[in-house]
Amino acid sequence: MGLKIVRTDIPDVLIIEPTVFRDARGFFFESFNRHAFSTAVGSDVDFVQDNHSRGHRGVLRGLHYQIGQPQGKLVRAASGAVFDVAVDLRREGPTFGKWVGVELSAENHRQLWIPPGFAHGFLVLSDVADLLYKTTDYYAPQHERCIIWSDSDIGISWPNSDSSLLLSEKDRRGVLFKAAETYDW
Numbered sequence: 001m002g003l004k005i006v007r008t009d010i011p012d013v014l015i016i017e018p019t020v021f022r023d024a025r026g027f028f029f030e031s032f033n034r035h036a037f038s039t040a041v042g043s044d045v046d047f048v049q050d051n052h053s054r055g056h057r058g059v060l061r062g063l064h065y066q067i068g069q070p071q072g073k074l075v076r077a078a079s080g081a082v083f084d085v086a087v088d089l090r091r092e093g094p095t096f097g098k099w100v101g102v103e104l105s106a107e108n109h110r111q112l113w114i115p116p117g118f119a120h121g122f123l124v125l126s127d128v129a130d131l132l133y134k135t136t137d138y139y140a141p142q143h144e145r146c147i148i149w150s151d152s153d154i155g156i157s158w159p160n161s162d163s164s165l166l167l168s169e170k171d172r173r174g175v176l177f178k179a180a181e182t183y184d185w
Contacts, residue, residue: 052130062146079129080126082103091183
């Protein structure tokens with residue numbers, strides 16, 4: 001079982017393309033293999049929680065992160081398609097404030113590795129999408145933070161983002177990037 005690793009403009013954020021075996025019955029792929037994943041990212045990563053999020057076309061979630069107990073995330077779409085985004089919040093790094101986005105879908109089987117120190121968000125592109133993601137730390141609501149999805153200093157180019165977006169109240173009230181708590185590393 002092989003993994004193709006695609007480096008993004010932020011070298012720590014990786015697109016992972018598993019080897020997919022297809023035949024008349026359908027397909028098979030390993031969605032996670034600890035040894036192969038650790039080799040690909042260059043360190044042993046311990047996932048402690050799996051999350052499942054379902055959304056309908058136009059749902060935008062994010063940009064979420066935890067200032068304490070930062071979470072690395074391995075994200076994939078089990079059904080439908082999303083535009084998935086990571087924003088670097090590590091003040092000392094050369095890509096601080098930069099973002100990368102990639103389409104994840106049930107068709108392309110891509111996964112996105114977002115290490116700790118990033119905000120995460122996604123926009124549902126299909127009628128319905130199921131997003132599955134593993135995290136390296138537990139959800140801690142007392143540490144949860146949100147940057148407004150439309151912050152002009154970050155400048156994310158969300159596809160098809162118009163007035164019909166469906167946002168939670170928390171996401172509507174996200175703070176601006178320049179006022180956000182960030183990481184000292």
